[in-house]
Amino acid sequence: MKIGVVGTGIFATDAHVPAFEQAGNIQVTAAYNRTKSKAEKFVEVASNGQAKVYDSIDEVFSDANIDAVDGLLPVDNNLELVKKAIAAGKPLAFEKPIAHDLDAAKKIVELTNKSDVPIMVLENWCFHERTLKMKELVKKIGKVELFLYQTTKPFFISKYHQTAWRQKPKHIGGFISDGGVHDMAFITEVLGDVAEVNARTSQLREQNGDIDTLNAQLRLESGAFGSFTYAKAFGAADSTLSFQIFGTEGSVVFDGNSIVLRTGPDGNDMSSETFELAPESVNGVVSEFKNFTEAVKTNDKSVIVSTPAKSFHHFATIVACTESSKKNGNTVQVSKA
């Protein structure tokens, strides 16, 4: 598959290019970046300088030689990218979050629902082994009643902090929605959609550009409820990612490394099984490009796992949390596309 890369930043070089090779035969044959010299540097790494460097996004979509476009632009460009893909009839995969606000996100869902062009949101957490395994195991614990999800870290200055659109985010929720949609993908792939939220937020670090600490209570469409904590701006702290799910007939707990399934009706009758996860599967980017390749080759959008509709929900849940926080934690319904 021949791909044109639009937006040749850090993540394109560090994550997409290695995944193109591992996912199978994806060749970079075109590239565009607002700063052209960066695109030229990118094609050296990504295609030994063989790919064409274009002066506009439209030229990439018009290139009859490419099979699909990979979009990694700042998030407020995503709607425009989707429009161009549909107009050109060219399959598109673009990075999460789906959009910078709910209106743009809704339009993306509407447009992609009406079109047969395969359009996928690159939400790699939909493809993690841990996500797939939890989704399988949760069926074995009876009715799910409660979940506790937390991702916490101390503050680290990273290479991504230098990115202008992260420092002065145009998208709702900024730091929180950029990362939090991943976690919402994990939660909702396993437990289904979120109906309502109550949330509190704060900003601990100026460098994060926006609120960076979120604690939320989610009520799911299923009736189950639980906590979602996304907080990565503390002083010294352990880095945690844990997802505990409790049901009437057992529990499934991911502690960041492995998954423990416990089954049985109560504390007097329990059995347990531990599932170790392969470390190389954590990234999920390879799997998402395999999925995208399949959709492009079969020209069938129905095979796409991380659809715009799902990504809308991940983003809408984070947006609902920011709204609840502004309403002193009161209950806010998650918008539907």
Add this chain to the structure above:
Amino acid sequence: MKIGVVGTGIFATDAHVPAFEQAGNIQVTAAYNRTKSKAEKFVEVASNGQAKVYDSIDEVFSDANIDAVDGLLPVDNNLELVKKAIAAGKPLAFEKPIAHDLDAAKKIVELTNKSDVPIMVLENWCFHERTLKMKELVKKIGKVELFLYQTTKPFFISKYHQTAWRQKPKHIGGFISDGGVHDMAFITEVLGDVAEVNARTSQLREQNGDIDTLNAQLRLESGAFGSFTYAKAFGAADSTLSFQIFGTEGSVVFDGNSIVLRTGPDGNDMSSETFELAPESVNGVVSEFKNFTEAVKTNDKSVIVSTPAKSFHHFATIVACTESSKKNGNTVQVSKA
């Protein structure tokens, strides 16, 4: 110190009597129970049959030979017990929760505020080594921003399930408030009072007589926020008790066994220290009776750690959670005494 025990049930025999010996020189010299034969059986164990068995609570309070009364009646008797203690000028310690509803709890706080008679709520979690250690360590992590508190268990049928007042609880919150006030004591001794709550509840087991699963989001008076989960009615699950506190300059995490303090401004500059807790200190009942003895001997109510005012707050927070749950999770302020 000579004590009269009013209400000679399981907890009096299993927890108070051993603590009387370990706390120092507390002798059971009087006892009362609605079913007199139970009181007679109790004094055999508690005093080798030496203590007097009375036919009424009033007779216990009138006994000039006793220094104080230990009350373990069903919770809806607590207000009456407090009135009798104040009328008799006899120090009283009685078991949590403070009362069966907020009105009775408020009256207890009002009456004890006006009286100099030492009156203490037996909230043993105020005396746990883990509580005291967390309270000390939390001062070292800068401004507290977030906490995550969870206590989860699979369902176990216990000897307490047979108790009539637990099966058909008269007190608000029933199962949840009976246990949850302990956890609120732990949280608030360490982090201060709760201002507002959002909560979801459910009942998984008929045997628990009332809601038995609670997930809440708490905003503290300090401005910090976090999650409080009390859920002990699942199918097979690990038993957990964990309390994570995150601040601008570090974190303190209790995992059920030990406490880890991490200090430093961010993820690049961290140091940590682990504090093991002595297992024998878990119960706290010995410490609370030492505290009560001191108050009785000095006739000074100001030395009491687990005051009615504190216990009111623990109970009022749980009550606020049950109210929020009935209001679809919307924000409810915690009542003040």
